Amino acid sequence: MPASRTLTLVGTALLAVPFFAACGGSSDEKGSPSTVAITATDSTCEVARTALPAGETTFAVTNKGSKVTEVYVYGERDGAYTKVISEVENIGPGTSRDMQVQLTGGTYEVACKPGQRGDGIRQKITVAGGQGAEHEAEGRYDREVKVTAKDFTLTGLDGFTGKIGEKIEFKLENAGTVDHELEIFSPDGKEIGEVSPVKPGATDEAVITLPTAGTYTYKCGIDGHADHGMTGSFTVQG
Ligand SMILES: [Cu+2]
Structure with missing residues (x-):
């Protein structure tokens, strides 16, 4: 008679996979009125409240999907929601970011x-x-700085010095042959705003308030462009 094969593989390895990963330290803030939870999965984007008062708002994003995610807030421009108001990137599966x-x-x-x-x-x-009100607020700024993007340089911020609390309109002109953008990072490394990708020959702008004194950095966030030289820094004085 044929020998019977015995299946000895036991699924303990599968059971050992953790169902929940550790989250960031934002959970204590979730009860405050200005904090809105966003639950992201691979196929859904659940915003806990969709009618909000104006003012400083913290979106506490939790990624319950299997892919690294990012979350943007877009404002309206010419009838389409394309203007980047804020973004948070690189939120790994099972983690949270504000x-x-x-x-x-x-x-x-x-x-x-x-x-x-x-x-x-x-x-x-x-x-x-x-x-x-949004457009009104955007129209008010203290100073405009023109930045020119080429393949692969960003010029216009050399020697620029800001003042703490100053609202700067960063105007990005793309004089290159591929899309470029301008991301601004405060001294603690947080992205505080950006001019989202601009097509060759086009110009776009973003009004960004400089929150603290110190050394800010900027770069083009498109793949590899910063490594090619599209990056730099400027100073904000108190
Ligand atoms: Cu670029």
Whole structure:
């Protein structure tokens, strides 16, 4: 008679996989009125509250998906939600990160981007505080700085010195042949704003408030461009 084969593989290894990974230290803030939880998965983007008051808002993002994700808040420009108001990147599966945004009245879209690509899974949010207030606020700035992007340099911020609390309109002109962008990082390394990718020949801008004194860095965040030289720093004085 044929020998019977015995299946000895036991699934203990599978059971040992942790179901929950450690989260960041943001859970204690989730009860405060200005904190809004966002739960991102590979196919959903759940915003706990979609009608919000104007003001400083913390989005506490938890990634319950299997892919690294990023979350953007987009404002409206020319009828489409393409203007980056804020973003938080590199949120690994099972982890949480916070994103601080100064929201003025108007409508926005939150986008979760599993795999950190594409237009993302969108959720519209409404902020009370008056229609058009967002555009009004954007129109007010202390100073404009023109930055020119080429393949692969960013010029215009050499020798620039900001003052603490100053609102700067960073105007990015793309004089190159491929898309470029401008990301600004405060001295603690947090991205405080960006001019999102600009097509060759086009110009776009973002108004960014300089929150603290110290050395800020900037770069083009498109793959490999900073390594090719599209990066630098400037100083903000107290
Ligand atoms: Cu670039």
